[in-house]
Amino acid sequence: QVQVAESGGGLVQAGGSLRLSCAASGHTFGSYAMGWFRQAPGKGREFVARITWSGRVYYAESMKGRFTISRDNAKNTVYLQMNSLKFEDTAVYYCAAATKVQDPRFSTEYDYWGQGTQVTVSS
DSSP states (O other): OEEEEEEEEEEEETOOEEEEEEEOOTGGGGEEEEEEEOTTTTSEEEEEEETTOOOOOOOOOGGTTTEEEEEEEETTTTEEOOOOOOOOGGGEEEOOOEEEEEEEEOOGOEEEOOOEEEEEEEE
């Protein structure tokens, strides 16, 4: 089993940057695909990005060029660097782990979830 916990959220002005971290427990972290999702008030959970155990990345179209996902297997940590933030990026951001992912865009593909971290972008 893997437990994940997000950190790094906060309040930022539009155009600013934040880096989210996701710390995972478990000695098999390196074998998991890791994803980031977000959920804005009144909306469903939205896929942001995924990184495989080998470092292959995949982004939601609207995040490409602004968000960067990375992982440090030695630290059992996944990161989400968010630049050029917009008001509409305001959401709770969740980290998730999956043993096997067919389509990374679907939250049902992921087995373990964190509690989320709030990101608020002021306009």
